[in-house]
Amino acid sequence: MIPALVAIAALLLPLPFLGVAPNRLLPGEGVTAIAALGPWVALPVALLALGAWRRLPGWVGAASAGLAALALLGLAGMAAGERLADLAPAARASFGAGFWVAMVGALALVAMRGAWMGVAVAAGAVLLLAGGWLDQLSLVVEGRARAEALRGAVLTHLALAGAALGLALLVAVPLAWAGFRQPRLGAALGAALAGVQVVPAIALFALLIPLLAALLRAVPALRDLGLGAVGWLPAVLATAAYLALPLWRSVSGGLASADPAAVQAAEAMGMTEGRILAEVRLPLALPVFAGGLRVAVVQAIGLVTLGGLVGAGGLGALVFEGLAQFATDLMLLGALPILLLALAADTLARAAETRLGRPA
Amino acid sequence: MIAQPVIAIEGVTVRFGGTEALRDVTLHVNAGEFCALVGPSGSGKSTLMKLVNRLVVPSAGAVRVRGRDVGQEAAPVLRRSIGYAMQSVGLFPHRTVADNIGTVPRLLGWDAARIARRVEELLALLRLDPGMATRLPRALSGGQAQRVGIARALAADPDILLMDEPFGAVDPITRRELRAEMRRIHAETGKTILLVTHDPEEALELATHVVVLRDGRIEADGAPAELVAPDAAPFVRDLLGGGQPGLRWLSLLPARGALDPRPAPAGAPVLARDASLADALSRLAESGDEAVAMEGEAGSVRAEGILGARR
Structure with missing residues (x-):
């Protein structure tokens, strides 16, 4: 071995x-x-x-x-x-x-x-x-010295990843449905979302800051909502932009995976379009969707790390502080929990996926 | 009084894009008929059937079901009132056999107890093991899945049943069993059945009314025996007759029609009362006699009587 x-x-x-x-x-x-x-x-x-x-x-x-x-x-x-x-x-x-x-x-x-x-x-x-x-x-000395900050960073990290995932779902699921109904639109959406993946992640995080700053200058009312060009907003937006592709792809793939004969039978037996979606397409799409969701969760935990660069906090902030100080142990203090969180999320999601893959 | 047809297709043309799938087709199906639509692939037989539950909408002409234009009713409501079974079955893979069968009753809002009773009845009608109710479709053989598909089509007791090559994908033995099942169900329930098939033998065996299509037009429309009779149109006779249209024709004529008053010789084979002329010929060939007896009849069926069918 x-x-x-x-x-x-x-x-x-x-x-x-x-x-x-x-x-x-x-x-x-x-x-x-x-x-x-x-x-x-x-x-x-x-x-x-x-x-x-x-x-x-x-x-x-x-x-x-x-x-x-x-x-x-x-x-x-x-x-x-x-x-x-x-x-x-x-x-x-x-x-x-x-x-x-x-x-x-x-x-x-x-x-x-x-x-x-x-x-x-x-x-x-x-x-x-x-x-x-x-x-x-x-590493332990460093951790004990920053125990409070570390705990806060883990929570912030999870909150950022969760927010990005939620936002990406809100965008990707309706888009996938629209693309499924109109294949030509679907092809365009696929190309656009894949295009996001080509942009280096660090560049996208950094690019959002001036863009958001310009937006906030144009619409100052947004500031009152607690939005800022630096902080959690660019981190969540950029991460969500990357998560949209795996989510979109798995929802589209799941919708397309329904046996055409089952869909045709549902129609012929008098199910309305909405019922066919709820009773046939979605249940049959779940296993494929669960796979995409797992990829997205793990990616979210990894990508939110870059939020440390744009002032969003989280474990990424520890990593980048360590990098700036050449303090390897501080970097590790940020990086190891990210690794563990990603592994834990993957394990949990895999278990959920196995359950979904087995219909009741 | 002339009975009003249950299904009336009047001068219907269907265009898909540039091509015409059906051209000016008129077809009437009466209540209780077992009507088979036969034809080569691409002849428009499936399209014709799908007009009935509005899976296909006519480009011109009218479709009336039970006297009402199908366009006047919401399509889902119309479809729930018409059974539908097809070759690819299309069972819902994530639902149990019982849930699959109960689909339309559930859509119609039946209560759970009534659905459960109906599922039980249908499992019995299709000779399926009651223990199968809780299984998922992937645990079924092809023939069992096909039976469940037919049970599902019959679930809400529709008076009209549409079947799109329902026996196409099963092995020959299962197919023969399923055909016998359909004949029995038709006899027991008296439903109007519209069957699409590319198998002429199946059409002649099951149907009381055969419609032959070619290139989107109806070539022939009548009782099975008429369509293979020696004076039928050559295309129709070729399609339905197989290699031996004469024998197939005889198999569709009742032997009783050729009864001769002369008694059969002692020891001659005895025909059942519903035997066909082809059965009589077969018995004559086996026995070498010149006449066969018939159950409950004093007379006999003779070789010259069989050959006289033409006259």
């Missing part, structure tokens, strides 16, 4: 496992896994090897790989404490490339051998955090 081999190589080769720096902004000095962990390095290596052993049942392999991931995390926390013991309080110990490669390898192995074990790994990581094992790591 390749992920296990890669992870073991990352631990045994001279790659920096931890970086130890005098403060949060200066680049650190790399410490290899063997130097940082000493004989303990054998524990994740053995667990990874066990996880990759095909003769073992899948759940044993997944559990073993999951324990390897947790061991990496816990051991990194311990090693960080040891390294920082004699240094000034401002010193930081952060994860190095070797840690990341080994961690990604271990998680990939979990995914291959039994993805459900991922939940146990997440729970284990929370326990390690709560038990104080990770307190010496720079």
Whole structure:
């Protein structure tokens, strides 16, 4: 199994496992896994090897790989404490490339051998955090220092993504219906929405600011509604513009996916146009639509990150602040929750989709 | 008194874009008739049928159903009063068999208990297992789906039933069963049935009234035996007659019409009372006798009587 081999190589080769720096902004000095962990390095290596052993049942392999991931995390926390013991309080110990490669390898192995074990790994990581094992790591120090801001950023992020998704639905669903009724209009709409995707996301976010500013100058009454050229408005608008295509496409595809014979039968039996839509077309469109909705939800969580650039806040603000300060851990503090939110949304949406795909 | 036709199509022309699907077609179907529309593909037979429930609107001429012009009624209301079954069946894949069958009664606002009773009756009428009611269409075989489609068409007990090649997509054995089923249902319910088919044998076997179409015009319109008789128009006789129009003609004539007062020889084969002349000929060929007896009759059916059908 390749992920296990890669992870073991990352631990045994001279790659920096931890970086130890005098403060949060200066680049650190790399410490290899063997130097940082000493004989303990054998524990994740053995667990990874066990996880990759095909003769073992899948759940044993997944559990073993999951324990390897947790061991990496816990051991990194311990090693960080040891390294920082004699240094000034401002010193930081952060994860190095070797840690990341080994961690990604271990998680990939979990995914291959039994993805459900991922939940146990997440729970284990929370326990390690709560038990104080990770307190010496720079990422956790950064997180504790900004706990309040982080919590607010997660909520803002979700609110922005939700608003963009709602707006995109409000636009895409009626447009899809119109395009379905008039194929020529549909082709034009498809081209227009696809055109939006060609614009680089950052450019679209930035472009909206002068456009909105001009609009607000022309119609000052909009300002009284709490609208501004900077802040949540451009972020929601730009994200919604990107979400419109997958939503539009899945609604159109879903509407077109209804068996023409069923629609014809419905008509011949005396269903009105509205009933055919409600009783035949929409129920048959749901599974296709659910797929598009899942893509859109994940995209929304990812794209709203760029809202950090236009003053909308959210986790993107942390990422871009970290970028501006060259503070890797601050970037990670923003980026990791985005990743986790996207994964969680995808998992939930997939479960809902499976349900919808199975008619009652 | 002349009975008023249930379906009256008067001088109807239908144009789709530039092409004429039907040209000045007139057709009357009386109550209780089993009328088959036959013709090669593209002859306009489906279009003609769809005029009846306004799935197709005439470009010229009038269509009257039960004496009323179909244009005067809202199309959904008209359609709920006319059963409709088609080759692709078009069952709703997300609804159970019972819900599929109950579609039109639900549209008509029947209460749930009445719909449930009716579904039960129809499952029995179409000889479907009652346990099938809760299944989804994808669990059905082609023949079962076709039966459910017919049950759905009959659900609200319409006096008119339109069937667009309903047996086209099933295997020959199932098709034969379904035909027998339709003949029985027609006999039991006395509904007016309009059947579109490209299978002449099916038309002759089921229908009491056969209409032959070609290029959007009616070529012939009459009782099955008339249309394959030796003096019928050659195109019609070719289309309906298969390779042996003479035999097919005999199969549509009752043997009783050729009864001879002379008694059959002892030991001769005995025909059923509803046997055709073709049945009589077949028995004669098997037995080598020159006459066959008939159930409940003193006389006999003789070879010269069969061959005298022409006279």
